Amino acid sequence: MKAVSQAITIRDVARKAGVSAATVSRVLNGNTGVREPARIAVERAVKALNFEPNLNARRLSLGRTFTLAGIVPFFYRPSYVERLRGLESVLSPSPFDLVVYNVESVHSRDRFFDELVRPDRFDGVVVISLRPEDAHVRAFARSGVPVVLVDAAHPKLPSIHEDSVLGGYIATRHLIELGHRRIAIICDELNAPLSIIGSHANQSRLEGYRKALTEAGIPIDPSLFREGPHAKHLARSLARDLLLAPDPPTAIFAVSDTHAMGVLEAARDLGLSVPRDLSVIGYDDIEVAEYLNLTTINQSLFESGKRGAEMLLAMLEADKAGEGQTAPAPDAPLTEEIEIRLVVRGTTSAPPHGR
Amino acid sequence: MKAVSQAITIRDVARKAGVSAATVSRVLNGNTGVREPARIAVERAVKALNFEPNLNARRLSLGRTFTLAGIVPFFYRPSYVERLRGLESVLSPSPFDLVVYNVESVHSRDRFFDELVRPDRFDGVVVISLRPEDAHVRAFARSGVPVVLVDAAHPKLPSIHEDSVLGGYIATRHLIELGHRRIAIICDELNAPLSIIGSHANQSRLEGYRKALTEAGIPIDPSLFREGPHAKHLARSLARDLLLAPDPPTAIFAVSDTHAMGVLEAARDLGLSVPRDLSVIGYDDIEVAEYLNLTTINQSLFESGKRGAEMLLAMLEADKAGEGQTAPAPDAPLTEEIEIRLVVRGTTSAPPHGR
DNA sequence: CTGAAAGCGCTTACAG
DNA sequence: CTGAAAGCGCTTACAG
Numbered sequence: 001m002k003a004v005s006q007a008i009t010i011r012d013v014a015r016k017a018g019v020s021a022a023t024v025s026r027v028l029n030g031n032t033g034v035r036e037p038a039r040i041a042v043e044r045a046v047k048a049l050n051f052e053p054n055l056n057a058r059r060l061s062l063g064r065t066f067t068l069a070g071i072v073p074f075f076y077r078p079s080y081v082e083r084l085r086g087l088e089s090v091l092s093p094s095p096f097d098l099v100v101y102n103v104e105s106v107h108s109r110d111r112f113f114d115e116l117v118r119p120d121r122f123d124g125v126v127v128i129s130l131r132p133e134d135a136h137v138r139a140f141a142r143s144g145v146p147v148v149l150v151d152a153a154h155p156k157l158p159s160i161h162e163d164s165v166l167g168g169y170i171a172t173r174h175l176i177e178l179g180h181r182r183i184a185i186i187c188d189e190l191n192a193p194l195s196i197i198g199s200h201a202n203q204s205r206l207e208g209y210r211k212a213l214t215e216a217g218i219p220i221d222p223s224l225f226r227e228g229p230h231a232k233h234l235a236r237s238l239a240r241d242l243l244l245a246p247d248p249p250t251a252i253f254a255v256s257d258t259h260a261m262g263v264l265e266a267a268r269d270l271g272l273s274v275p276r277d278l279s280v281i282g283y284d285d286i287e288v289a290e291y292l293n294l295t296t297i298n299q300s301l302f303e304s305g306k307r308g309a310e311m312l313l314a315m316l317e318a319d320k321a322g323e324g325q326t327a328p329a330p331d332a333p334l335t336e337e338i339e340i341r342l343v344v345r346g347t348t349s350a351p352p353h354g355r
Numbered sequence: 356m357k358a359v360s361q362a363i364t365i366r367d368v369a370r371k372a373g374v375s376a377a378t379v380s381r382v383l384n385g386n387t388g389v390r391e392p393a394r395i396a397v398e399r400a401v402k403a404l405n406f407e408p409n410l411n412a413r414r415l416s417l418g419r420t421f422t423l424a425g426i427v428p429f430f431y432r433p434s435y436v437e438r439l440r441g442l443e444s445v446l447s448p449s450p451f452d453l454v455v456y457n458v459e460s461v462h463s464r465d466r467f468f469d470e471l472v473r474p475d476r477f478d479g480v481v482v483i484s485l486r487p488e489d490a491h492v493r494a495f496a497r498s499g500v501p502v503v504l505v506d507a508a509h510p511k512l513p514s515i516h517e518d519s520v521l522g523g524y525i526a527t528r529h530l531i532e533l534g535h536r537r538i539a540i541i542c543d544e545l546n547a548p549l550s551i552i553g554s555h556a557n558q559s560r561l562e563g564y565r566k567a568l569t570e571a572g573i574p575i576d577p578s579l580f581r582e583g584p585h586a587k588h589l590a591r592s593l594a595r596d597l598l599l600a601p602d603p604p605t606a607i608f609a610v611s612d613t614h615a616m617g618v619l620e621a622a623r624d625l626g627l628s629v630p631r632d633l634s635v636i637g638y639d640d641i642e643v644a645e646y647l648n649l650t651t652i653n654q655s656l657f658e659s660g661k662r663g664a665e666m667l668l669a670m671l672e673a674d675k676a677g678e679g680q681t682a683p684a685p686d687a688p689l690t691e692e693i694e695i696r697l698v699v700r701g702t703t704s705a706p707p708h709g710r
Numbered sequence: 711c712t713g714a715a716a717g718c719g720c721t722t723a724c725a726g
Numbered sequence: 727c728t729g730a731a732a733g734c735g736c737t738t739a740c741a742g
Contacts, residue, residue: 411735
């Protein structure tokens with residue numbers, strides 16, 4: 001038998017404390033002027049009744065939801081889990097709940113942008129690895145809900161992101177410095193719908209790769225470029241192709257650690273020893289990278305989520321302070337660059353002799 | 356300049372449609388009797404104004420939150436991510452949002468159980484891999500908020516979980532059938548706080564291991580049992596110890612794939628070839644298991660989350676139907692067992708000759 | 711079928 | 727300092 005006890009309200013507390021509901025509310029909200037005896041009576045009653053104010057009533061009354069949204073593609077992939085972990089680390093001690101929305105298509109992205117960025121839904125939202133279009137951004141502004149971008153950028157929105165061109169450059173540069181000249185690159189599909197709405201990190205890393213080669217006077221060989229969906233087994237077959245070609249690369253830059261895992265498999269399949277016969281560098285530095293002893297680029301995944309959440313909380317704080325007085329948004333919203341760094345492990349070395 | 360447009364309300368719609376707010380509400384809620392012309396006028400106005408009812412007002416008025424909580428330890432670990440993915444798959448097309456709470460200590464578990472399981476907070480909660488105590492369960496019942504357990508059990512609560520004893524048995528049995536007799540086991544710390552409040556899967560798997568050995572007439576050698584925190588590098592050193600002992604095991608049962616990864620590393624460190632010199636079986640079948648070609652036990656992680664969410668939605672549905680009339684809770688709440696199965700891959704084989 | 715009114719449980723100007 | 731009252735934006739018995 002479910003004997004659901006009727007929830008107690010602020011009026012019950014008021015009665016017990018011998019004051020009005022308004023006074024109870026005031027002490028609950030740490031309000032300034034409440035005389036000592038009243039305050040004490042209220043605190044006693046609250047404790048005695050184990051009272052907790054009804055959250056939905058507060059939400060309606062205050063016009064705040066105490067909830068934040070995170071909009072993120074493929075939330076279950078290790079790199080996104082790591083970013084979410086960063087979010088969680090700052091939100092968990094805050095009064096805000098986080099609800100995560102998983103986008104797997106352009107359609108769901110649009111739906112989320114439309115339906116979620118409303119003041120009665122969320123106090124703020126963080127968008128990860130997705131680039132809102134101008135129309136979205138205008139709607140965000142109209143809604144008054146602060147939005148911050150993690151691993152993406154827009155001129156009108158605060159954001160925290162890496163310099164992906166630099167990342168691609170550093171990775172490629174590392175291989176060049178080791179003595180490689182035939183360096184292949186394996187990317188996510190450039191024209192997949194989610195690549196297009198995504199952070200464009202792929203394209204930028206490719207650009208960095210080209211830049212490094214050009215700078216070193218190494219001609220860009222289109223046959224050393226492959227693209228395929230974000231999946232190990234596909235990267236594996238792309239790498240296999242590459243390695244079976246007449247003039248195979250001595251090094252492969254994989255645009256994510258997941259891709260790199262596929263490359264490692266392909267090498268194993270073909271009996272190639274890494275790094276002796278083939279150097280491999282990944283990107284992201286997800287947890288398994290260390291286990292696999294994979295050389296990679298660390299892009300501060302956790303930190304990016306952490307900073308994103310911090311920026312959002314700061315904006316919320318500022319809004320609360322500047323209540324009503326329509327703070328003119330700065331022309332150039334806060335944009336931060338996150339640190340990236342090369343992590344040299346065991347899958348890269350000088351190329352085989354005579355290559 | 357933030358030009359926040361004032362949100363439109365049901366009254367605006369009513370005015371535009373030339374009806375009362377009550378009527379608007381009725382059509383919005385798909386209510387039975389609203390005459391055609393009124394309905395159409397309202398639908399027009401709703402569309403024209405792009406009206407979306409204020410969620411917080413609905414919450415307060417209806418006494419429902421349209422939000423569910425997930426309470427889970429170490430949410431970022433691959434096995435929990437997989438369970439959460441199962442939850443997400445059923446919740447995402449539902450009208451419910453999910454907020455995930457990460458527990459890393461007994462204290463946070465208690466706090467979440469106390470603060471979250473309240474009708475003004477959540478319409479339902481799913482608890483993963485955590486065993487609430489009787490006092491908690493009584494409080495849950497008083498709150499009237501339905502709670503379902505995933506990967507844990509309690510006589511008074513609906514749940515979905517594996518038979519961990521059987522899992523441990525099957526894993527061990529596999530090694531025995533291959534011909535092994537010196538079979539070690541590496542567990543999570545049995546006395547760590549979170550093991551104690553956890554699902555006790557560890558202890559049960561250990562029990563299954565003992566059962567299989569006993570049944571096969573193999574004496575249980577305490578020196579073949581090791582326990583340590585859930586971390587690869589620790590499992591690695593435990594395994595190293597084991598393998599360096601005078602009479603080392605020919606096979607190791609690791610109680611999670613993560614532990615198994617540590618074992619694999621230890622074998623590599625010592626120049627042992629797996630499975631030729633050492634067989635290794637893990638548990639969970641997380642994504643990397645396939646990549647590592649690890650033999651393991653698949654415990655339907657995704658499915659468990661999926662079923663947990665489905666059970667909760669069904670309870671919510673039932674509650675809505677039986678409104679008010681205090682449905683007598685069944686004496687024995689719904690308990691389902693999830694499928695587990697042995698996945699034989701490349702890390703197990705017959706023991707070396709002469710062992 | 712439909713509207714006016716009360717109610718959900720808070721918060722906060724407004725008086726005093 | 728403190729209380730009575732209005733208001734947040736819905737929903738839903740209650741009349742008609």
